[in-house]
Amino acid sequence: MVRELDLVRWIKERAAATGDDCAVLDCGPWGTLLATTDSVIDGVHARWHVDGPAVFGYKAIARGLSDIAAMAGEPKWALLAACLPHDATEEEAQALFEGAERAGCPLVGGDTAFGPTPYAVGTVLGIAHRKGPVLRSGARVGDWIVVTGPLGGSLASGRHKTFVPRIREAQELHETCDLGAMIDLSDGLSTDLHHILEASKVGCRLDAAAIPRHGVPLEKALDDGEDYELLATTRPGRLPSFATRIGVVTERGAVLVHPDGREEPLVARGYEHGR
Amino acid sequence: MVRELDLVRWIKERAAATGDDCAVLDCGPWGTLLATTDSVIDGVHARWHVDGPAVFGYKAIARGLSDIAAMAGEPKWALLAACLPHDATEEEAQALFEGAERAGCPLVGGDTAFGPTPYAVGTVLGIAHRKGPVLRSGARVGDWIVVTGPLGGSLASGRHKTFVPRIREAQELHETCDLGAMIDLSDGLSTDLHHILEASKVGCRLDAAAIPRHGVPLEKALDDGEDYELLATTRPGRLPSFATRIGVVTERGAVLVHPDGREEPLVARGYEHGR
Numbered sequence: 001m002v003r004e005l006d007l008v009r010w011i012k013e014r015a016a017a018t019g020d021d022c023a024v025l026d027c028g029p030w031g032t033l034l035a036t037t038d039s040v041i042d043g044v045h046a047r048w049h050v051d052g053p054a055v056f057g058y059k060a061i062a063r064g065l066s067d068i069a070a071m072a073g074e075p076k077w078a079l080l081a082a083c084l085p086h087d088a089t090e091e092e093a094q095a096l097f098e099g100a101e102r103a104g105c106p107l108v109g110g111d112t113a114f115g116p117t118p119y120a121v122g123t124v125l126g127i128a129h130r131k132g133p134v135l136r137s138g139a140r141v142g143d144w145i146v147v148t149g150p151l152g153g154s155l156a157s158g159r160h161k162t163f164v165p166r167i168r169e170a171q172e173l174h175e176t177c178d179l180g181a182m183i184d185l186s187d188g189l190s191t192d193l194h195h196i197l198e199a200s201k202v203g204c205r206l207d208a209a210a211i212p213r214h215g216v217p218l219e220k221a222l223d224d225g226e227d228y229e230l231l232a233t234t235r236p237g238r239l240p241s242f243a244t245r246i247g248v249v250t251e252r253g254a255v256l257v258h259p260d261g262r263e264e265p266l267v268a269r270g271y272e273h274g275r
Numbered sequence: 276m277v278r279e280l281d282l283v284r285w286i287k288e289r290a291a292a293t294g295d296d297c298a299v300l301d302c303g304p305w306g307t308l309l310a311t312t313d314s315v316i317d318g319v320h321a322r323w324h325v326d327g328p329a330v331f332g333y334k335a336i337a338r339g340l341s342d343i344a345a346m347a348g349e350p351k352w353a354l355l356a357a358c359l360p361h362d363a364t365e366e367e368a369q370a371l372f373e374g375a376e377r378a379g380c381p382l383v384g385g386d387t388a389f390g391p392t393p394y395a396v397g398t399v400l401g402i403a404h405r406k407g408p409v410l411r412s413g414a415r416v417g418d419w420i421v422v423t424g425p426l427g428g429s430l431a432s433g434r435h436k437t438f439v440p441r442i443r444e445a446q447e448l449h450e451t452c453d454l455g456a457m458i459d460l461s462d463g464l465s466t467d468l469h470h471i472l473e474a475s476k477v478g479c480r481l482d483a484a485a486i487p488r489h490g491v492p493l494e495k496a497l498d499d500g501e502d503y504e505l506l507a508t509t510r511p512g513r514l515p516s517f518a519t520r521i522g523v524v525t526e527r528g529a530v531l532v533h534p535d536g537r538e539e540p541l542v543a544r545g546y547e548h549g550r
Binding site for chain 1: 358
C-alpha cells in the first residue's frame with residue numbers, strides 16, 4: 001500500500017512540481033498559467049448508478065476550479081477525459097458533459113473511452129491573479145487563519161456533489177487582504193491546515209469555538225473533508241463578510257484550543273488518500 | 276450504446292471545441308496554447324498486470340505528445356491523473372510516474388487515487404509553432420498525402436506501448452513543406468484519413484502500393500490503428516526523407532487504388548471508439 005501523500009512528495013521531488021494545488025507555469029507576457037487535474041471515480045468519489053453521470057462531470061471540473069480558487073486564479077478553460085460504462089446510453093454521456101459544463105468553465109476539449117469502471121478526469125487551466133498566485137508556503141507567524149464558510153457533513157449531506165468553488169471569494173480575499181497562504185478544504189480542515197503548516201514551516205493555534213459548522217460536531221468540521229471552502233492566512237485586519245477568523249499562525253506546533261481553554265495537539269485526521 | 280464519434284461531434288457543437296487533436300487556446304503575446312487529454316485504461320488500452328504500470332504512464336503522456344505533434348506544436352508541460360489498484364505497491368506507483376516521465380515532457384502536476392480499475396490520464400500542454408497550428412481542416416485539392424513511417428501491427432507487436440511521438444518530424448514538415456492538414460494515426464489510416472477529408476470537405480485517391488507497412492497485409496496497414504505516425508497533406512514538392520507520398524487530395528470521394536489499377540471505395544474500418 002502506498003499513500004497519496006508519499007506519492008505527492010515523490011512527484012514533487014522528481015518533477016519539480018510545487019506541491020501546491022495547481023502547477024504554476026510561466027507563459028511570459030501573457031501571465032502565469034495554472035493547471036490542475038482531478039479524478040472522480042465510480043465507487044470512490046461518486047456512484048454512477050446512484051448519483052448519476054452529471055455529478056461525475058460537475059465534480060471533476062468543480063474540483064479543478066476549487067484548486068484554481070485556492071491560488072486565487074481565474075479559471076479559463078477545462079478539458080474532460082471520461083470513461084463510460086460499456087452499456088452507457090447517449091443520454092448518460094450527454095448528462096456527463098452537461099454536468100461538466102454546469103461547473104461554469106468553457107469546456108474546450110476531451111477524450112471519451114469505455115471501460116468497466118466509469119470515471120471523469122477534469123483538467124482546468126487558469127491564469128494567476130496579477131498579484132501572483134497564492135501558495136501553500138506563504139503563511140507568516142502572526143497571520144490570522146480564516147475560512148470562507150461552514151464546514152463538516154459534506155459527504156453525508158450530498159454537498160460534495162453540488163459545491164460551488166470559491167473563485168470570487170478567493171479573488172476578493174487576495175485583493176482586499178494581505179494573504180500569506182491558501183488551500184481549498186478537500187481533505188478536511190485538520191489535514192489541509194497541516195499542508196499549509198508543513199509547506200510554510202510554521203505552527204498554529206486553532207480556536208475550536210470559532211470554526212463555522214454545518215450543524216455538526218466539532219470533529220466532523222475538523223475531519224470530514226470535501227468542504228471545498230477556502231482556508232487562508234492573512235495579516236490581521238478587516239475581513240470580507242464571508243470570511244471567519246478561526247486561529248492564528250505561530251512559530252511551531254499545531255494546537256487546538258477548546259472553548260473551555262483546554263489545549264490539545266491538532267491531529268490530521270482528515271481524508272488520507274489510499275486508506 | 277453511444278459511439279465516441281457522436282460524442283466528439285456533440286462536444287464540438289456544445290463546447291466550441293475545434294474537433295482537432297488539441298484545444299487551441301489564445302494566450303495573447305505568449306502564443307497559442309495547445310491542450311489535450313487522453314486515457315489509458317486497464318483492459319482497454321493496456322493491461323496493468325501484464326504490461327506493467329510504466330506502460331500506463333508512458334502511453335498516457337505519449338498519446339498527448341502525439342496529439343501535440345499532429346498540430347506541429349512544441350510540448351511544454353504534462354500532468355498525470357492516475358488511479359492505482361487498492362493493493363498497489365510503492366514500486367508500482369513509482370513505475371507509473373517514471374513511465375510518464377520517460378515520455379520526455381516535464382511532469383508538473385498530477386492527482387493520484389485508488390480504485391477498482393487502474394488508469395492513467397495524461398494531459399499535455401504545448402505551444403503552437405510560430406507558423407500556427409496545423410489543423411485537420413486545411414487539406415486542399417491537389418495536396419499530396421504523406422505519412423511519416425510504416426503502418427500496421429502496432430497492437431500485435433507491442434509498438435503501441437513504446438511508440439515515439441513524431442514531434443520533430445512534425446516541426447520539420449511544417450517548416451520545410453506547405454502543409455494543409457495533419458493528424459496522428461491513432462484510429463487507423465482508413466479512419467483518420469476520413470477525419471481529414473470530413474474536416475476539410477475534400478476527397479482522396481490513396482495509392483495502396485505506396486503505403487509503407489510493417490511487414491503486414493494492406494488491410495492491417497489501413498485499419499489496425501495505434502501507429503502514432505503522422506498523416507499530413509502538403510503542396511507537391513520536396514519531402515523530408517522520412518515522409519512517404521501515399522496519395523493525393525481530390526475534390527470528393529475516397530478512393531483506394533490497388534497496384535493493378537483496380538479502384539474501390541476507401542472505407543473507414545479502423546478503431547471505432549465504444550464498439
